[in-house]
Amino acid sequence: MVHAASTGRLASQRGDPSEAPVAAAAGRTPLLELENISKVFGGVNALRAVKFDVMPGEVLCLAGENGCGKSTIIKIINGVYQPEPGAVMLMDGESIEGLDPAKARELGIQVIWQDLALFPEMTVAENIAFEQNLGARPRLVNYGKMKEAARRILERLGVVIDLNRPVRSLSIAQRQIVAIARALVRDARLVFMDEPTASLSHAETEALLEIVRRLSADGIAVVFVSHRLAEVLEVCTRVTVLRDGQYVGTFPTEGMTQTRLTELMTGRTFDYAVRDTNLAAAPVVLEVQGLSRGREYADVSLRIRKGEILGVTGRLGAGRTELALSLFGMTRPRAGSIRIDGKEIVLRSNRDAIRAGIAYVSEDRLQLGLVQPQSIGDNTVAAVLDDLLDATHLISSRKRNALIHDWIQQLAVKIGKPDDAVSTLSGGNQQRIVLAKWLATNPKLLILDSPTVGVDVGARAGIFAIIHKLAAQGMAILLISDEIPEVYFNADRILHMRNGRIVGEYVPGATTMEHIERDVHA
Structure with missing residues (x-):
């Protein structure tokens, strides 16, 4: 914990x-050196006298x-x-202004942002050479020269990628390399x-x-x-x-x-510290037997008891998310059974899963967890609109506002106003709103798929404190993460998935974290 x-x-x-x-090392001139960097937005000090080299x-x-x-x-x-007046910015010891x-x-100076800002329909070569054409007068494109420039940069990085492939067909790792190569074209x-x-x-x-x-x-x-x-x-x-x-x-x-x-x-x-719980006598909330779905996962069997946090880890592509999607009714397994509280259920959709008491927090918070342009309040109540209807079958403002206020208070979400767009929140607070949306359904089983992706270390501690509290109240939790320390310090048991199968089970404390890491990355 x-x-x-x-x-x-x-x-x-x-x-x-x-x-x-x-x-910076004595006697050497920093490439870039900043002093007294401040920035104010609307009266709020975003930076105060920061230095950097x-x-x-x-x-x-x-x-x-x-x-x-x-x-x-x-x-x-x-x-x-x-920056605000008084800032000092030096490049190679020379002042830079404007x-x-x-x-x-x-x-x-080049910045590779997290979204990479690539053109998905353009080829690898076109994306890499894009920087060369910024600000240039209109002219015919020399594709041979473009490909040669891209090839040289990729050679410099020691990687091989088909220059004619559209970027949309690349893996995330390959897109990162294309973004780096594009930065180097302009002599970064x-x-x-x-x-x-x-x-x-x-x-x-x-x-x-x-x-x-x-x-x-x-x-x-x-x-x-x-x-x-x-x-x-x-x-x-x-x-x-x-x-x-x-x-x-x-x-x-x-x-x-x-x-x-x-x-x-x-x-x-x-x-x-590892969790210290004894749940052997607790009733089983979820029981999965021999669940299989083609090449996605096969012969998966597991149990989660009331109040238990079961961790699932493994490399990307191990089948963890695919399993979670079937447990939430988004995909249909081809074999095996799912039981909630001892009763076998068939999940034809996520609505069936919600009715069975299952909630799912996706790893893709931005695309699948929240509706970014909508308000904090609308996102919070999105999964329980039917519960907010009054006698006229319209949404009751009183019920809606009370529910929003209650979950914002319970999860300590830092917001301006409930009517603000959810996109205005930090990553940690956005994740709390995703949790609030699903906790409002009063689930028996909460599936958390990489719940701290893009969330900083301080906010992570707050999110896991909430998860521990939910488990203490009796909720069964399936925690999926490829960060082994997360499951080691926050789960009661850990399952290791590889190639769609469960290949190992560990109890934190009885097994070292290093042992699990060796097994996962072997």
Whole structure:
């Protein structure tokens, strides 16, 4: 279980020399150096006197919770925003002023945002060479020259991708490489990568980190933004931490732990311990026997008891989400049985699943979990509209508002007004609204598919605190995650899926996390 409590001053201020903030290497000129960077939006200080520097060829991590100012400072460096008066920005020791996106590109600054901003219907070569044509006068396209430029860049990265393939046909990992290649076409010297591994498997992540190391060896500086702290500590030499729009410090990653970095980012202490529960006598809520669906999953059998959190982990493509979709009635298994409270059920649709007391939080919060343009309130009540009808069969404003208020209070969602668009919320608060939507259905079984994707470490602790509370109240929970520490510290039992089958079962505490990681990544 994860506990968070307020802490005092940071380790570097407590006299711990191993964590003292470090500046750029003495005697060397930083590639980029910022001082006194502030930004105000509508009277709110998004950044306050922040400093930042990165050396040529360095891999630096920019870390902090959602809303700490990471995106704001990247957009200032990229020329999208202008800092407040008094800011100092130096490139190669020379002052830069009047920065805009075009000038930033000329200076060799490139940003690869999480959405990648690629053209899905265009080919790999066209996407990579797109940067070469920005601002150029209209002319016939030289496809031979375009393909040659793309081929050279991919060779430099040490990868092979068919230049004629449309980007829509590529995997997420391949699209990441195309986005990196596009940045290099314009002779990038500094590349920002925003959550580049969020949707990648372990093997794909390792391949991407190798490309980052290759860029560093070529003298290209990379600023890595990621909530996956293990990757940060593996690939970066320093980490700059922001909190609430302020500069906390820049620290060496050597000797840094994930726990300590989390404390620096949040200002809180996190104590990690496995769950200590005895549920052997609790009634079985979900029982699955021999469930199969072609190549997606086969012969899956499992039980989840009342109040139990069952973790399911494995590499991407193991069949975890496919299993979850069948348990929620979105797809039909071809063999096997599903029982809720001992009664066999047939799920022809998600409506059948909801009536049976099953709720499902998808890993794709933006596309499947929420309707982004709609309000916070509308998203909260979307799954229980029938329960809000009055005698005239119209939605009762009183019932609706009471339900919205109740769940916002229970889940401690930080909002402006319920009528604000749900897209205005941070990732962690959006995920709480998704939970509220399904908890309003009063489920017996809650399926959580990668519930913390794109959610920062502080918000994760809050979400898991909610999950633990729901389990303590008797809800059965199926927790799917490819992040093994998540299931290790938050599940009572863990199942390992590979190639659509359950190949291992573990009890946290009785098995080490390292043992599970070895099995999963073998």
